[in-house]
Amino acid sequence: xxxxxxxxxxxxxxxxxxxxxxxxxxxxxxxxxxxxxxxxxxxxxxxxxxxxxxxxxxxxxxxxxxxxxxxxxxxxxxxxxxxxxxxxxxxxxxxxxxxxxxxxxxxxxxxxxxxxxxxxxxxxxxxxxxxxxxxxxxxxxxxxxxxxxxxxxxxxxxxxxxxxxxxxxxxxxxxxxxxxxxxxxxxxxxxxxxxxxxxxxxxxxxxxxxxxxxxxxxxxxxxxxxxxxxxxxxxxxxxxxxxxxxxxxxxxxxxxxxxxxxxxxxxxxxxxxxxxxxxxxxxxxxxxxxxxxxxxxxxxxxxxxxxxxxxxxxxxxxxxxxxxxxxxxxxxxxxxxxxxxxxxxxxxxxxxxxxxxxxxxxxxxxxxxxxxxxxxxxxxxxxxxxxxxxxxxxxxxxxxxxxxxxxxxxxxxxxxxxxxxx
Amino acid sequence: xxxxxxxxxxxxxxxxxxxxxxxxxxxxxxxxxxxxxxxxxxxxxxxxxxxxxxxxxxxxxxxxxxxxxxxxxxxxxxxxxxxxxxxxxxxxxxxxxxxxxxxxxxxxxxxxxxxxxxxxxxxxxxxxxxxxxxxxxxxxxxxxxxxxxxxxxxxxxxxxxxxxxxxxxxxxxxxxxxxxxxxxxxxxxxxxxxxxxxxxxxxxxxxxxxxxxxxxxxxxxxxxxxxxxxxxxxxxxxxxxxxxxxxxxxxxxxxxxxxxxxxxxxxxxxxxxxxxxxxxxxxxxxxxxxxxxxxxxxxxxxxxxxxxxxxxxxxxxxxxxxxxxxxxxxxxxxxxxxxxxxxxxxxxxxxxxxxxxxxxxxxxxxxxxxxxxxxxxxxxxxxxxxxxxxxxxxxxxxxxxxxxxxxxxxxxxxxxxxxxxxxxxxxxxxxxxxxxxxxxxxxxxxxxxxxxxxxxxxxxxxxxxxxxxxxxxxxxxxxxxxxxxxxxxxxxxxxxxxxxxxxxxxxxxxxxxxxxxxxxxxxxxxxxxxxxxxxxxxxxxxxxxxxxxxxx
Numbered sequence: 001x002x003x004x005x006x007x008x009x010x011x012x013x014x015x016x017x018x019x020x021x022x023x024x025x026x027x028x029x030x031x032x033x034x035x036x037x038x039x040x041x042x043x044x045x046x047x048x049x050x051x052x053x054x055x056x057x058x059x060x061x062x063x064x065x066x067x068x069x070x071x072x073x074x075x076x077x078x079x080x081x082x083x084x085x086x087x088x089x090x091x092x093x094x095x096x097x098x099x100x101x102x103x104x105x106x107x108x109x110x111x112x113x114x115x116x117x118x119x120x121x122x123x124x125x126x127x128x129x130x131x132x133x134x135x136x137x138x139x140x141x142x143x144x145x146x147x148x149x150x151x152x153x154x155x156x157x158x159x160x161x162x163x164x165x166x167x168x169x170x171x172x173x174x175x176x177x178x179x180x181x182x183x184x185x186x187x188x189x190x191x192x193x194x195x196x197x198x199x200x201x202x203x204x205x206x207x208x209x210x211x212x213x214x215x216x217x218x219x220x221x222x223x224x225x226x227x228x229x230x231x232x233x234x235x236x237x238x239x240x241x242x243x244x245x246x247x248x249x250x251x252x253x254x255x256x257x258x259x260x261x262x263x264x265x266x267x268x269x270x271x272x273x274x275x276x277x278x279x280x281x282x283x284x285x286x287x288x289x290x291x292x293x294x295x296x297x298x299x300x301x302x303x304x305x306x307x308x309x310x311x312x313x314x315x316x317x318x319x320x321x322x323x324x325x326x327x328x329x330x331x332x333x334x335x336x337x338x339x340x341x342x343x344x345x346x347x348x349x350x351x352x353x354x355x356x357x358x359x360x361x362x363x364x365x366x367x368x369x370x371x372x373x374x375x376x377x378x379x380x381x382x383x384x385x386x387x388x389x390x391x392x393x394x395x396x397x398x399x400x401x402x403x404x405x406x407x408x409x410x411x412x413x414x415x416x417x418x419x420x421x422x
Numbered sequence: 423x424x425x426x427x428x429x430x431x432x433x434x435x436x437x438x439x440x441x442x443x444x445x446x447x448x449x450x451x452x453x454x455x456x457x458x459x460x461x462x463x464x465x466x467x468x469x470x471x472x473x474x475x476x477x478x479x480x481x482x483x484x485x486x487x488x489x490x491x492x493x494x495x496x497x498x499x500x501x502x503x504x505x506x507x508x509x510x511x512x513x514x515x516x517x518x519x520x521x522x523x524x525x526x527x528x529x530x531x532x533x534x535x536x537x538x539x540x541x542x543x544x545x546x547x548x549x550x551x552x553x554x555x556x557x558x559x560x561x562x563x564x565x566x567x568x569x570x571x572x573x574x575x576x577x578x579x580x581x582x583x584x585x586x587x588x589x590x591x592x593x594x595x596x597x598x599x600x601x602x603x604x605x606x607x608x609x610x611x612x613x614x615x616x617x618x619x620x621x622x623x624x625x626x627x628x629x630x631x632x633x634x635x636x637x638x639x640x641x642x643x644x645x646x647x648x649x650x651x652x653x654x655x656x657x658x659x660x661x662x663x664x665x666x667x668x669x670x671x672x673x674x675x676x677x678x679x680x681x682x683x684x685x686x687x688x689x690x691x692x693x694x695x696x697x698x699x700x701x702x703x704x705x706x707x708x709x710x711x712x713x714x715x716x717x718x719x720x721x722x723x724x725x726x727x728x729x730x731x732x733x734x735x736x737x738x739x740x741x742x743x744x745x746x747x748x749x750x751x752x753x754x755x756x757x758x759x760x761x762x763x764x765x766x767x768x769x770x771x772x773x774x775x776x777x778x779x780x781x782x783x784x785x786x787x788x789x790x791x792x793x794x795x796x797x798x799x800x801x802x803x804x805x806x807x808x809x810x811x812x813x814x815x816x817x818x819x820x821x822x823x824x825x826x827x828x829x830x831x832x833x834x835x836x837x838x839x840x841x842x843x844x845x846x847x848x849x850x851x852x853x854x855x856x857x858x859x860x861x862x863x864x865x866x867x868x869x870x871x872x873x874x875x876x877x878x879x880x881x882x883x884x885x886x887x888x889x890x891x892x893x894x895x896x897x898x899x900x901x902x903x904x905x906x907x908x909x910x911x912x913x914x915x916x917x918x919x920x921x922x923x924x925x926x927x928x929x930x931x932x933x934x935x936x937x938x939x940x941x942x943x944x945x946x947x948x949x950x951x952x953x954x955x956x957x958x959x960x961x962x963x964x965x966x967x968x969x970x971x972x973x974x
Contacts, residue, residue: 167620184617189492189512343617343624345493349598350538353622357574374571381534384506385495 004217004226004237005210006253009097015132017139020100026145028219029104032111033153041112041219048223049235050215054080054171054208055283055313056389057234057302064205066195067113073202074117077110078180081122081129081209082164082171085284086336088316090239091209093251095122095129098213099136103159105212107145108219110157113205118159121176124166133161168340172388173206175342186344187388210239230256234301238315244280245321247272260298264319275321279404283313285333286393288400289320310400325420327412330401331359337394347382348391354378355398362409365416372409375402453519468510468521469497479523480532480561482539482647483599484511487704488608494539494599496561498531499523507531529565536566542577542622544594552649554662558597577622585615586634588654588708589642593625596650602626602642609705610797612636626650637798640712641705644695653692655712660686668908669696669962671895673717673763673888674710676803676810678897680963681706683714683889683908690714690889690909698963701901707801714889717763720871723884724914727872734872734882739916739924745881746840747779747928749864753838755782757831760818761843762788762807764918765893765905767941769809770949771922771934772842773817779929784836786820786827787813788844803898808888812896815949831858838864842918843885845873868921885918886911892938893919894960896967902955903964 013019020026032041046061067075079102083091094102102120110118122130137159140146148156162180164170170179174188177199198204214236218226229236234256240263243249247269254263264270264280271277277292282300288310290298298308305312320329338356343349355378358371379395379402386392402409411419451464455472462471470486472479482494490512498507502520507527522528539558547553579593603615603626614634618627628634634642643653665684672679672693679702682694693714695706726742727734737745750756758776760769769787776783789810794802814820821827828846830836832854839862847856859865859878867879876882890911896902911917916924919938926934935941939957946955951967959965 169620189490189509191512191514338621341621343598343620343622346495346535346538346597349624350541350622353577354538354541354572354574361574368573370571371573374573377571381531381538385498385531385534387492 001229001237001253001255003253004229005094005101005213005239006098006251007217008101009093014097015099015136017100017136017143020098024220025100025216026104026140026143028216029107029111029145030151032108032219033151033155038112038114041108044219044223045112045215046223048218048226049230049233050211050218050226051234051302052208053210053214053238053315054173055085055286055311057312060207060211063195063207064109064113066193067203067205068196069114071196071203075113075115076199076202076204077106077113077115077118078173078176078199078204078206079106079109079118079120079209079212080171080173080176080206081120081126081133082176083126083209083314084123084168084171085286085314085316086333087241087243087281087318088284088314089241089243090251090315092126092129093239094209094213095126096132099129099133100140101213101216102133102209103136103140104145105215106159106207107150107157108215109205109207109212110159111155113203115205116156116158118157119180119199120159120161121170121180122161122163123171124164126163130161130163137161167342168336169342169388169390172390174388176206177204184342186342187390189387231299231301231303233303234312238300238312240300240315240317242268242317242319244317244319245271245275245277245324246317246319254300256301257304258300260300260304261295263300264295264317268319271319271321273321275323277319278322278324279320279326279329281310281316281318281320281397283311284316285318285336286397287311287313288396289329289404291404323420325363325418326401326405326408327359327363327418330398330405331356331363333397333401334359334394337390341390341394345387345391348386348394351378351382351391352394355394359398362412363418365412365418367409367413367416369413371413372402372406375399451515451517451519453515453517453521455521456523462515464515464517466515468499468501468508468513468515468519471515472510472521472523477523479510480565481511482557482597483601485601485604485645488601488604488645491600491604494597495535496532498528498535500525500528532561532565533568536561537568537571539597540566541570541572542594543597544576546595550592550595550649551652551657551662552595552646556649557647579625584654585628585651586639588640588712589634590652590654590657591626592650592652595648596626597648598624598626599647600626601645601647602651605642605645606634606636609641610636610638610800612797614639615642637707637709637795637802638705638800640708641695645704656692660691665691666908667694668906670889670905670908671808671897671903672706672710672713673808673895674707674713674802674806676762676805676808676898677702677710677801678808678895678899678901678903678964679706679710679801680903681710683906685889685908688909690718696962700963700966701897701903702801705801707798709802718870718887718889722912722915723869723871723876723882724912726884727876727879727882729880734877734879742881742883743921743924743928746866746883747925749880750780750838750840750866753862753864754780755784755836756780756838756840757827757836758783758785758818758840759824759827759842759844759846760785760787760813762805762810762813763888764809764813764843765891765938766809766812766816766896766902766945766952767893767938768917768919768922769813769816769818770941770945771919771926774931775922775926775929776840777817778926778931780838784821784827784830785818786824787818788849789824790849805898808897809895811898811900812894812902815896815951816945817949828852828855831855834858834861836862838862838866840866840868841875841879842868843870845869845875847874847878868918870915883921884915885921886915891917891919894942894957897964900967901964902952902960902967904957904960904962 680696
């Protein structure tokens with residue numbers, strides 16, 4: 001399979017403009033601003049079948065289409081580089097190793113929605129990535145890919161790098177907007193949606209790093225070539241960041257629809273030290289865990305993961321072998337969400353910490369027989385009832401761990417300790 | 423796509439409405455809420471449309487005067503064709519929409535929200551001032567009624583932090599609805615409070631270096647649906663279910679904010695705002711809210727006093743009133759100053775009385791201008807005279823204004839004076855005024871307590887205050903509004919209107935009306951602009967002079 005996203009990352013000096021240009025970099029931008037209208041760019045992306053890689057999988061071209069064309073307000077394009085999902089580190093590789101692909105993609109998307117000010121909102125902890133992007137932005141501006149009259153085509157764009165201040169919730173697009181405006185990173189109630197009332201109340205599109213980084217390839221090679229990769233509904237390639245009990249952890253580019261089991265065993269080297277697979281979280285910590293037996297026939301695309309009862313999410317694959325205490329794993333994840341819930345709306349604010357307290361109690365041998373029912377009930381009371389998807393993200397994995405490893409939880413409660421730790 | 427289309431329609435409707443208001447109002451939609459067909463205008467949200475139809479959807483963070491926060495999740499309702507429950511406060515109505523506020527799914531979500539709100543709540547209702555008017559208590563009874571499933575420790579928070587002179591914060595009772603934060607952002611623009619921290623550590627806090635002491639600060643206590651923000655002045659005084667509530671008008675200035683005078687054991691415990699969109703909306707200012715302390719909590723005079731050798735001595739009403747008539751009659755010309763807190767009915771009788779007994783009278787209502795800050799201007803008027811306009815309408819001045827009258831007084835142009843309800847010596851800081859009053863051959867002071875001004879009088883008459891009498895005030899903008907007696911006056915006192923009535927009778931006047939309602943009838947018959955008024959027509963929300971409501 002030809003690489004779309006990781007095509008440059010192994011080249012020496014891949015982060016420099018010279019190397020990026022030597023690989024055909026900014027050719028797509030030249031083609032777009034000199035030969036295509038913004039609508040044609042949007043159409044091309046629509047027909048490529050590209051879907052948002054931040055987790056929700058919403059068709060990218062369609063998202064751009066919601067921006068009102070006749071609005072007198074400025075329009076904003078935001079590159080969401082607030083990659084904070086536990087187990088996810090794919091955007092980081094693109095940012096650090098191929099920053100110009102991210103920048104070119106951002107310019108292309110901004111052009112498509114007629115935006116003249118765009119932002120890269122980068123996670124605060126990505127200090128190195130921010131420095132790499134800063135240098136790349138300076139190079140791109142110097143070369144005339146940013147600023148006034150880009151490539152002589154009469155299109156202007158300022159691209160501003162903004163570092164976040166360390167809250168997971170700021171990766172949620174409306175919390176990101178609040179944060180970028182200088183407010184506490186709180187998600188906003190919808191409607192209105194960012195496409196009409198986004199940054200500073202203006203039409204705004206927020207796209208993930210990986211989504212944007214795919215655009216230069218798509219516009220350079222044509223939507224048809226991209227759409228030829230992957231499955232009927234999940235087009236192209238997807239990055240997966242693999243961690244945990246696995247032979248070769250790292251970031252992999254995979255054609256959509258690739259068999260998950262083969263990916264884990266052959267591409268990633270399988271579970272090491274002769275141990276057995278116990279479970280795997282396929283899409284970052286906020287997605288339901290899959291038991292080893294559920295992994296068998298799953299393919300790596302949006303629809304297959306959904307059919308298996310989980311979601312592709314961010315592609316953060318966390319592998320757990322049979323030495324893993326699932327109670328402790330569930331507690332660990334619950335603790336993360338209890339810490340990161342923004343505290344704005346009732347179910348998530350109160351429910352996340354409540355679930356965490358129960359998991360902690362079970363892990364510490366003080367669980368009661370009603371605790372598992374309570375977790376499932378609390379989780380159910382959060383799902384679908386919150387302002388933003390964070391509530392679901394915290395509640396879904398909690399319920400999945402309890403349901404899929406119920407015996408282990410019951411053992412913990414009955415024996416008042418972890419059997420695996422002896 | 424749907425969304426941008428919808429916004430386009432909204433904008434169009436708005437601009438269209440600027441030019442053709444009546445057509446825009448006609449743009450209605452029909453929806454069903456719990457099977458009941460509801461017709462409303464398309465700008466409304468589900469929670470508003472339901473309220474109009476008499477269906478109350480439970481909520482905490484929604485407040486009609488504040489922006490939509492959508493955070494409490496209590497108003498989740500089921501809307502046909504939508505997979506998830508929607509918050510009624512942020513869902514616009516549309517034609518053919520079907521809303522269910524009592525479906526099993528909704529009831530379950532509501533119960534869940536109640537449980538979430540209560541798991542970390544301290545349940546200290548027995549010592550909470552909000553108990554009895556707490557939305558958590560009310561909704562618990564209606565929607566929750568289950569035992570706690572929390573087997574762990576509750577989160578703890580600050581139990582009594584002083585946010586400002588009138589606001590005490592209890593973080594453990596707080597449900598983070600952000601009504602207070604939004605009020606300070608959107609109404610006063612003073613922004614003293616914010617939410618800090620995350621998850622269930624979220625709490626309301628003052629910004630560094632700030633104190634919640636803006637002129638409208640205590641309204642946050644009113645809009646707090648739970649016991650998180652309580653009124654420092656009212657805390658621990660009385661359980662709210664013992665309060666008697668009497669609708670009235672704030673006597674603090676001439677804005678005429680509608681209030682509820684809430685009393686316990688014949689004392690005022692607190693003022694609360696009463697909603698009147700034409701006057702004060704939902705708010706009252708702090709100065710008005712607490713003005714009852716200064717106006718009512720004084721050592722009351724319970725007997726008329728007459729000056730004899732050696733000082734003021736108690737006398738019976740008959741003697742005192744005779745002395746007033748005789749004294750003023752032989753001390754012409756007379757300066758007569760009425761309080762800005764006297765009612766229209768009292769002003770009407772006072773003007774009639776003075777013209778009858780003192781042909782050379784200079785009549786004025788007490789009125790002093792004051793400067794206001796921007797935040798004060800949201801509600802306050804630049805005076806402390808709640809009914810100066812009404813008094814003038816009744817014929818009490820203006821004859822050159824209070825300042826001119828005081829000048830004349832200082833220059834010895836009067837021999838007699840009748841001062842009602844205002845302590846001139848404290849209010850007018852002129853060192854020569856006391857000597858001028860002492861030089862008068864006859865001075866009557868009528869007030870609820872013995873003021874410095876009263877101490878130099880020849881006769882002092884014990885009267886009643888705004889909280890003890892019926893009547894009307896006319897605010898600065900010409901709105902006539904009702905005062906209702908909330909307290910029983912102390913024995914030995916008479917209402918100002920009763921005193922004027924008895925003096926008129928003593929002076930031989932015929933046809934003196936016997937009670938405020940009768941006085942208003944005469945006002946309605948005689949005073950230009952007040953034709954056709956009656957207590958019934960004024961009602962709970964008042965009547966604008968010259969407005970449609972006044973026409974028969």
